[in-house]
Amino acid sequence: MMSRLRSSGRWARGLIALTATAASTLAAITAVAGPAAATGHPKPATAADQPKLGGACTVADLGVRHPYIKTTEVSPEITHFKGWYVTQGTTGYQSVTTSTQTTISVSVGLNGNVQGSFAVETLGTVGASLGLNVQVNYSSTSSESNTVTWNFSRPGYYGVYKGTKKVTGTYGSLNCNRIQQGDGGWALKWIEGPGSGSFTTYTTLEEGAVRCEDTVPANSIMAKAKGLLDCGSPAARAERPAGAVAPTAKQMQDRLAQHPAPARGTAAEQPKATGRSPQAAPNCQPAVYRIDVPGKPLNWSAPLLANDGIRLRESNFFSAHLDNWRLCNVTENNGVIEASLWNWGNGGCATIPANIANQEQAYLTTATCGEDDLQRFYIYRDVPGSSKIGLQNKYTGSMMGHDRYADGELIRQYASGRQDGTGTYTLTGI
Template sequence: MRFRQVHPILSRLTTGTAALALVATSALAGVTALASPAVAAADPKAGEACTSADLGKRYPFTKSVKVEPTITHFKGYFVTAGSTGSQAVKLSTQTQVTVAVGTSTTIKTNFDFGVLFKAEASINRTVQKTTATTSAAEQTITWNFTQPGYYGLYQGTRKVTGEYGSLNCDRVQRDDGTYATQWTERPGGQYTTFSTIEEGAIRCEDQVPASSIMKKAQEILGCDGTAAKKQDKKAPAPRAARKHQKASVNSELGTSAAPPGFTCLPGTYRIGTPDRKLYWTTFGAGDYFRLRPGPRLPEGATWSVCEGPQSNGRTEYALVNGYKGRCATMTDHSDTEGAMFRMDPCRTADDYQRFYIYRDVPGSDLVGLQLKANGHMVGQERVVDDTAMRQYSAGNTDGTGTYVLQKI
């Protein structure tokens, strides 16, 4: 006698603890707040012209995307002729999927949100765009079994992975020897996210789409395409979520003119707003540096620009302040949007003290500055006296991330 095919969606009764196999830690309000500059409809493309006001901006784009059906929880379950009906079944953890952009699993910046937004748009399917991971806990679902047979009960999602890059405005030399500013492609990294959680029951006899979560569940069930297995199978042991760690900071140098491997350019510089009315200034060794009016400025308003090795196709720079030779630093090693820079002893190796400089055309001293550690751009909340310098993942749309690097 041929069994009628079971349709999992129709036969589902209720869901127990499996109502949401998702742990999310970001509020909806945070998502709304992140949706502005990184996902603008008119994002630039590599090779397009930019202006000096764009030197402090950064835009994400996706270079590749892959969608992979993934089973997060599973249980092989044999139903005999006398045991049909509604049954609660515990599913063991198969794997976990964690949202990540580069090395960060905490999604709270415009840039990270922009990467995931663009991945979502490219596959035309809703994905997680906040800090989230699928559950590691055992899940229970209640299912109405109308026929005997060997079933695979599952929860799963579509894991979305790929590579992203970023665009920064920078000076380029054209074929005729002249210079211009245009959007240039910069290195990015890998991203991971996932779509909505699905659950169901599947048998080997069921005909399902080749690239579906149901098909993935059949593979784990051990289906060979002709008959169902008649033995229970244990789900693989849980795998720990991938942990992302930043490189540790090496020894401090104390008071120093420049870190080892860096050579300071001749003379000293002032860094300020393009109108040359406000300049980066600090009044203490560990103080935040902030905008203060010129032209008469204290020693803490002078900077040495020290050139170091190449990384990611660009030269690294350390910005050493004239007051006790301290380096501009993101001291708490934070990726937080709007975190403030301050002065700290120059270190042998610390990517939170290293910057990339994006320049305007020759004859102009306008620049944009990018922190090597996380790609965030230097900026401030508003152009006003005593405003501290901060980091912004995508820069500021109003052009306040453009500065003058003025040799004294």
Template sequence: MAVTATAAASAVTVVSLAAPPVAAAPAATAAPRPGDSCTAADLGTRHPYIKTTEVSPTITHFKGWYVTEGTTGQQTVSTDTTTVIAVSVGLNDTIETSFAVEALSEVKATVGLDVKLSYTSTSVESNSVTWNLTQPGYYGFYKGTKKVTGTYGSLNCNRAQQDDGSWALEWTEGPGSGSFTTFTTLEEGAVRCQDSVPADSIMAKAQALLDCGSAAAKADHPAGAVAPTARQEQDRPAPSPAPTGGPSAEQPGATGAGARAALDCSAEAYKIAVPGKPLSWGAPLLADDGVRLRPSTIFSAHLDHWRLCDVTESNGVIEASLWNWGNGGCATIAEANAATDRAVLMTAPCAEDDLQRFYIYRDVPGSSKIGVQNKYTGSMMGYDRYADGEFIRQYSTGRQDGTGTFNLTGV
């Protein structure tokens, strides 16, 4: 009788029909889609937009095992690792930012599978498989999962001209994209060459690794492990290369600190201010300090004046370096803190470096409201609370309470 492998750890949710009624949970806010309307408070925010997905049944652990007469029954086999899958969004494999978590939640909704939403790896799984064998034969003991990969974009709120010539704020696909990887809960089992299994299933992938030959050839093996076939050797993961660092996959091109760049700056200077309030971005006097909210006074010494330099525009989005008139430095996120949510905005000697480049999203014409995004990290600029001396920081999805929206006003 053929052995049919089944998932060993299927999660089952039991709902009691006799449970007392409870208040309905508030409906989750639907993720914005390209072309949806947004408001000025959204200028300083962004959301992930899942562009493509692919689901691939993948074997992560495998061992060929021959069972002779008299050796059937429950057996525990230590498998070999064939593939390691780790959760990642861009080059961020810590999944500590709200953007990465939101992106994986969008993946879950898109593919309809219960995928991992935080960092983990299949390498942390035990490699042993325990299975009850009722017939002798050549078995593949395996663990496997559905690997989910794809690409994402960044949705930002920005002005868009309508067909009638008017302007409106819409969620548009902004600069920056990347790829993601996640996976479902691992299943384990044992399968023989003669077992009938669903096509393109995890079990079928394991059966293919058996590289089934003649039954007589398999019978030559004693009970126990079977030497790996050429196919199995080929499918084993290659050793991981040593990390070399480098820029984010989401925003490639950072070149690191270099010689001071010769900037082509606008003649006009600006304040980057909190709408309707007296505090605005002020550059630090000390090199190890950060950009803070400050009131403008006669003693400000132009530290609250910024010029837009090397300005380009694409699809209505401005890209520029922000040069400070008071200290002569350019706004930047320190390279060591690039992957850190809430990292403080600094100033540094100007260089050709994407850490010093910013996207500026604008309200409709006639309004000076903007949102500011770092090109390299993809994070939006904002602040934790409105107070004199409060740091300007980066937030992966921005500040959802509107504290990432500023006024860009000429001085």
């Protein structure tokens, strides 16, 4: 007879139900307000309404990115286990201290943990697509011994366990960019942008006890625990005193095989050397631009002080070319421009400071130009005839934007971009 399962309350807390409540969760992650709403930018209501590769997007999406899930794998994992023998007369409730079998940590992309809205949205999309309750914030199963209290109703050799379903896979980045249609016209579409990686998360932790005689569902957490019992071994068939049973050879072998490393991104999101190698002069295009807020007088202005950031300012006689930018070392791949942004006023290149590059809302500044992916930006463009763009840092994968429209407001990075359209700028030639 199959033993009864229960969920551990300690681990159930903090897990977000993404099945029946997928609509509200994903809508909250990608909620649209302000200017974007005025332009008809849709608010996703369900997982099915999430942006799709090749689907239409708007100018408000030029500064936004979303994840899309490429592959997923769900496998039962035992996090804690102990062989336990119950004799006639020792049935009933007993507390069993289990040993750690493996530790599972939630991670997304290059940092091996969960930082920023893009990572949370990635895991939310995974849960919604699979119909599972998965952890969407950084967490890990316990690496310490855990106690399971269980009612043993009959004598036998038991595996006492805690376990979960480990969910792993890969994701890509959806970005909005102009695409030429078959008739020669242009349209804004969600494309596969640069940056992909892998993820790991897990479902609600369960605990229970299973005997060799029990019939269990295939590919279940309980079946995984029963497999660890090594029921065909002499140790499993031996009579013994009640209590703990020494691990079998199979249990030890399986435990040693469990050495999970944090999920890492693919080459596009792997950490790269960020030490700057100064170069005499970047190869800049002759055109000079302002990076404006569309329809507004404020635009990107480089700092005069080394410890300051790029801010929104109004151009005037005293701007001293700090609001003038050139595109340097330009390449283009599948319609997406990659370039460094050189400032005419201070001679530096736009960059995310290396010491805060892993932080959501890290500010943009300038530094001595060099071979550094922190100084490289992908530029997503509106259809020809429009100068509206979105900008993405190559190293961090985050989109550039500002928190509010105000003089002196810093330009910052946002993992998923600004959902209200404030990550869309205008590249205005001067």
